[in-house]
Amino acid sequence: DAGVTQSPTHLIKTRGQQVTLRCSPKSGHDTVSWYQQALGQGPQFIFQYYEEEERQRGNFPDRFSGHQFPNYSSELNVNALLLGDSALYLCASSGDLESPYNEQFFGPGTRLTVL
Amino acid sequence: DQQVKQNSPSLSVQEGRISILNCDYTNSMFDYFLWYKKYPAEGPTFLISISSIKDKNEDGRFTVFLNKSAKHLSLHIVPSQPGDSAVYFCAASAWRNNNDMRFGAGTRLTVKP
Numbered sequence: 001d002a003g004v005t006q007s008p009t010h011l012i013k014t015r016g017q018q019v020t021l022r023c024s025p026k027s028g029h030d031t032v033s034w035y036q037q038a039l040g041q042g043p044q045f046i047f048q049y050y051e052e053e054e055r056q057r058g059n060f061p062d063r064f065s066g067h068q069f070p071n072y073s074s075e076l077n078v079n080a081l082l083l084g085d086s087a088l089y090l091c092a093s094s095g096d097l098e099s100p101y102n103e104q105f106f107g108p109g110t111r112l113t114v115l
Numbered sequence: 116d117q118q119v120k121q122n123s124p125s126l127s128v129q130e131g132r133i134s135i136l137n138c139d140y141t142n143s144m145f146d147y148f149l150w151y152k153k154y155p156a157e158g159p160t161f162l163i164s165i166s167s168i169k170d171k172n173e174d175g176r177f178t179v180f181l182n183k184s185a186k187h188l189s190l191h192i193v194p195s196q197p198g199d200s201a202v203y204f205c206a207a208s209a210w211r212n213n214n215d216m217r218f219g220a221g222t223r224l225t226v227k228p
Contacts, residue, residue, distance in 0.1 A: 004158065035218075042119070042204050042218030043159070056215050090158055103149065104216070106158030 002027065004093050004107035012113045013081050021076040021110045025093030031055075032074040033104060034066060035090040043090055049074050050095075078112075086114045118142045119207050121219035129227055134192040136222050138205030141186065145207040149216065150179060150190045153202045162203075163190070195226045 005024045013019050025032050031050045035043035045058035049068035068074045072093075078085055088111050092104035120139045128134045136150075146167035151159035165172040165179045165188070172179050178191045192199055205219040 040220065042121075042206075042220050044218070045215050048215070058215060092158070103161035103164065105161070106151075108156060108158050 004091055004105050006089075006091050006107040006110050008110060009108070010111045010113075012115060014115050015081055015083060017081050017114075018077065018079045019081060019112060021078075021089050021091075021112070022073065023076070023091030023093075023107060024073045025091075025095075026105045028095070029093035029105070030072050030095040031093060032068060032072065033092045033094070034074070034076045035092065035106075036060075036085075037088040037090055037109070039087070046076070081114045083114050086112060088112075118145075119205055119217045119219040121203075121205055121222050123222050124220070125223040125225070127225045127227060128195050130197055131194045134190075134195045134199065134224055134226065136190040136192075136203050136205075136224065138188050138190075138219055139186060140188075140207050140217075142207070142209075142217070143186070144209045145217075147208050148179070148181060148188050149206045149208075150177075151204040151206060151218075152199075153204060153221070159204055192224075195224075197226045197228050200224055200226050 007022045033048040034046040037043045046060050047057040048055050052068045063079045065077045088109040090109045091107045094104045149164040150162040152162050153159040163174050163177050165181050181188045202221045202223050204221045206216040208216045
């Protein structure tokens with residue numbers, strides 16, 4: 001049973017460019033959340049997708065947008081990249097109704113470097 | 116806004132001893148708390164959680180204690196093993212199904228053989 005997968009593993013972009021990160025949730029999960037983890041900090045919630053719609057959003061600008069597909073996979077798009085967008089981007093899935101905790105399962109992340 | 120704080124960036128303990136990781140929060144609306152463990156090059160892995168209606172939850176070697184009046188929770192690992200060496204994140208949310216979790220900055224635990 002594959003867990004949460006993310007692609008690519010690493011990415012280098014320059015300021016002003018646009019980037020798309022991809023995530024496939026754990027089998028049986030229908031909800032995908034995206035987090036940004038800057039160096040030395042904990043993950044910060046960007047937004048969550050459920051039924052192909054953005055259900056919740058953290059304190060991130062509109063340059064950060066996303067999409068969820070009918071197969072529950074998701075994309076995170078960041079426009080007009082800034083140096084400060086350099087971080088590890090984590091995708092997490094949830095929605096297993098059998099779980100007593102409704103915990104989120106995280107992927108290994110995509111390391112984005114903006115030069 | 117640092118609503119969840121882990122004030123110890125690192126902790127080192129001897130194998131077989133107890134590890135105690137601490138976490139403080141400021142938002143009184145938080146009522147569900149989780150601990151995640153993270154190894155290098157991997158995403159965080161769920162470890163244990165507790166809701167605000169409890170003050171203790173135990174799962175094997177891992178126990179989480181919640182002190183609502185002090186807005187403080189702790190994770191106890193007994194006995195500590197070298198494989199427990201990782202970064203531990205404390206997280207909190209306003210309700211169990213709310214995935215807008217707020218994370219602390221993490222504590223790096225090193226268990227020495």
